[in-house]
Amino acid sequence: MEECIFCKIVRGEIPSCKVHEDERVFVFEDINPLADGHTLIIPKNHAATIWEITEEDLLAVHSTSKRLAEAMHQALDATDVACVQLNGKGVNQIVPHYHLHLIPRIKGAPEIDLTKWELKPGDMDRIQEIGDKLSAAMKA
Ligand code: 5GP
Ligand code: ZN
DSSP, X not given: OTTOHHXXXXXXXXXXXXXEEOSSEEEEEOSSOSSTTOEEEEESSOOOSTTTSOHHHHHHHHHHHHHHHHHHHHHHOEEEEEEEOOOSGGGTOOSSSOOEEEEXXXXXXXXXXXGOOOOOXXXXXXXXXXXXXXXXXXXX
């Protein structure tokens, strides 16, 4: 995609702090880090969301996340890591090129706000009804 900012990063037309690349994925530091070491993994092939990305690229992104999490453990002394991935403007996806955020929490660093949602028990009937709908759709 000509105008896509992450495609431009893959092509080297926009500079980035590259961490790693292979034939399918590109890994680089986020320029607005939520914490030290906030890193993005993207497929080199343009795909906006989880609905467009191929299964091969999805597997490549997510298996790279395991290697990157290991590296965060070893190189940054990260005790914990949040893996976050947004699809669509309605959930505040800003860049429409699939990307997986890995946000490490380095020993002694403050909590990552994004991960602190309040737990409120739901309506069990509604939970069951929605689960059944999804189950039926996955069988279809
Ligand atoms: P999301 O689409 O999941 O909301 O987040 C997009 C992420 O991409 C943001 O965390 C933002 O800081 C990052 N980002 C946007 N533009 C650039 C850029 O040009 N370079 C880098 N390295 N990160 C970017
Ligand atoms: Zn793109």
